[in-house]
Amino acid sequence: xxxxxxxxxxxxxxxxxxxxxxxxxxxxxxxxxxxxxxxxxxxxxxxxxxxxxxxxxxxxxxxxxxxxxxxxxxxxxxxxxxxxxxxxxxxxxxxxxxxxxxxxxxxxxxxxxxxxxxxxxxxxxxxxxxxxxxxxxxxxxxxxxxxxxxxxxxxxxxxxxxxxxxxxxxxxxxxxxxxxxxxxxxxxxxxxxxxxxxxxxxxxxxxxxxxxxxxxxxxxxxxxxxxxx
Amino acid sequence: xxxxxxxxxxxxxxxxxxxxxxxxxxxxxxxxxxxxxxxxxxxxxxxxxxxxxxxxxxxxxxxxxxxxxxxxxxxxxxxxxxxxxxxxxxxxxxxxxxxxxxxxxxxxxxxxxxxxxxxxxxxxxxxxxxxxxxxxxxxxxxxxxxxxxxxxxxxxxxxxxxxxxxxxxxxxxxxxxxxxxxxxxxxxxxxxxxxxxxxxxxxxxxxxxxxxxxxxxxxxxxxxxxxxxxxxxxxxxxxxxxxxxxxxxxxxxxxxxxxxxxxxxxxxxxxxxxxxxxxxxx
Numbered sequence: 003x004x005x006x007x008x009x010x011x012x013x014x015x016x017x018x019x020x021x022x023x024x025x026x027x028x029x030x031x032x033x034x035x036x037x038x039x040x041x042x043x044x045x046x047x048x049x050x051x052x053x054x055x056x057x058x059x060x061x062x063x064x065x066x067x068x069x070x071x072x073x074x075x076x077x078x079x080x081x082x083x084x085x086x087x088x089x090x091x092x093x094x095x096x097x098x099x100x101x102x103x104x105x106x107x108x109x110x111x112x113x114x115x116x117x118x119x120x121x122x123x124x125x126x127x128x129x130x131x132x133x134x135x136x137x138x139x140x141x142x143x144x145x146x147x148x149x150x151x152x153x154x155x156x157x158x159x160x161x162x163x164x165x166x167x168x169x170x171x172x173x174x175x176x177x178x179x180x181x182x183x184x185x186x187x188x189x190x191x192x193x194x195x196x197x198x199x200x201x202x203x204x205x206x207x208x209x210x211x212x213x214x215x216x217x218x219x220x221x222x223x224x225x226x227x228x229x230x231x
Numbered sequence: 232x233x234x235x236x237x238x239x240x241x242x243x244x245x246x247x248x249x250x251x252x253x254x255x256x257x258x259x260x261x262x263x264x265x266x267x268x269x270x271x272x273x274x275x276x277x278x279x280x281x282x283x284x285x286x287x288x289x290x291x292x293x294x295x296x297x298x299x300x301x302x303x304x305x306x307x308x309x310x311x312x313x314x315x316x317x318x319x320x321x322x323x324x325x326x327x328x329x330x331x332x333x334x335x336x337x338x339x340x341x342x343x344x345x346x347x348x349x350x351x352x353x354x355x356x357x358x359x360x361x362x363x364x365x366x367x368x369x370x371x372x373x374x375x376x377x378x379x380x381x382x383x384x385x386x387x388x389x390x391x392x393x394x395x396x397x398x399x400x401x402x403x404x405x406x407x408x409x410x411x412x413x414x415x416x417x418x419x420x421x422x423x424x425x426x427x428x429x430x431x432x433x434x435x436x437x438x439x440x441x442x443x444x445x446x447x448x449x450x451x452x453x454x455x456x457x458x459x460x461x462x463x464x465x466x467x468x469x470x471x472x473x474x475x476x477x478x479x480x481x482x483x484x485x486x487x488x489x490x491x492x493x494x495x496x497x498x499x500x501x502x503x504x505x506x507x508x509x510x511x512x513x
Contacts, residue, residue: 057347079243081347085251089340090262107238216343 018119022143025121029067031157031192033167033184034125036136037177040210040217041127044184046192047205050223055207057218059084059096061129063209067157068122068143076105076124093215098128102139102147110145119143123156129209129217133173159191166191181206181229201227251344252337252365263368264333276377277306279331281416281448281455282313282323283441284384284395285424286409289434290472291384291393293321294441296416296449297464298456299328308459313467315476317342320358320385321469325414327377330369334379338362355387359396359404367402382413386471393471416448416455423447426504438468438479442491443501458488 030046032054043065045054054073056064058080066073080101088096105124113119120143128137138150153171155163166187175183189199206221213219221229242258255262277299284293295312298305306328314335316322322338324331341361346352353361362383369379383396395407410428412420423444432440442458445466449457458465465484470477495501 051350053350056350075244078348079239081344082243082251082254083239085340085344085347086255086259086262089251089255089336090259104237104239108244111238 022119026068035153035180037180045205063127066124072120073122102126106145106147113144162191249345249348251341277328279312281414283412283444286393290386292437294468296456300454318475323382326379331379363402363404373400416452419451420444420448
């Protein structure tokens, strides 16, 4: 009779976490920053069709790194949840906080109950009427939620980028300042050696608090090329 | 249904079509406006009345009066029956107001939902077809007398022009050539549009034509309201062009309605359609 090996719960969790971290570290980075008029998302993403940044609802945006099919699944679920909520109650009743909670519960359940955890890290950002009301939630593969202030970096080079952001980002920066900073940091730390990223390697979008109703808008590549020139 | 602090139900994570209405039908069918039965007693419910739309190279114009009636009573003086469906299309509604307003809300979410899930908006024909299938779900209630008849118009980005779609209660979808009207005053509005419509009209002229047609509808149909100068209640007017949909604000509509009423003081039947001397057949 063969005896199954005993593996301690600590070891199982650790193995799963290592597995998820490795998967996430392989991906290109995403930076989410607050600027004076809203929230800016910048991702290194050469694909035109497979987005890392998306609109969830009027004031809520979504950014993710890791395995595409997994975060796409979460994104679609988030859009469904938000639209369902807004349709059942009112558009104002859809909040980033409740969406972040739903994601946290979902990721936590998947992490503990399935053999393979999701290899994703996501940010749920909600733009407020004023900068003080802006919210940035960072969610990791095990369902942990962190309420971030000002900026978040995710992906392979998240740590070095976060360190630079902590000294270079400050409140009240303009869109252009934030965009230049993000593109510079992604180019410097996001890959092998220093690179200069062009519009074709970037995906950029904003939640603009000055827009009525749907605040999310993408900065299309031709326009982005003009801005970066 | 409460969503707070719960993991997303499996249905939210399951692969499915990009239709919000289909998602709602499978996860929360009671939320759909059409899944209720009115019983077999005739119901007294508010009815919305006349909507007109016309198209041109610039795009499309849609206008609706502000009256809702319940039998011989005016149920509401300032109901809104013309809405932006999304960035480039508009929907106007006639018929049972409660169901119609809910249908519009569902349709708006349906279009936005598709756009968010798929990353691109539906084509104008796609939007028109979705509206037809939502409407088909209301057939049961329509048979009980609670019908909704929408009018859909928008700017077709692919074709570079405005287009108009009309519907019947069974969800039949028909594209109209130049102009159309729905609701109780539709016959009078259509008669007016037939004489006043010009294919080469500017946006300004098209808006005025729509307002004239609504005035003519109100002139002969008791369920359609004319401009209410005393209360400053004016028709809702929407314009869809390549730049998107814009609903005119109240002062803009007022500035167009005022000269129209002034002209009707001398010619109560409205502008002369301009038949040549000696008849048109000569």
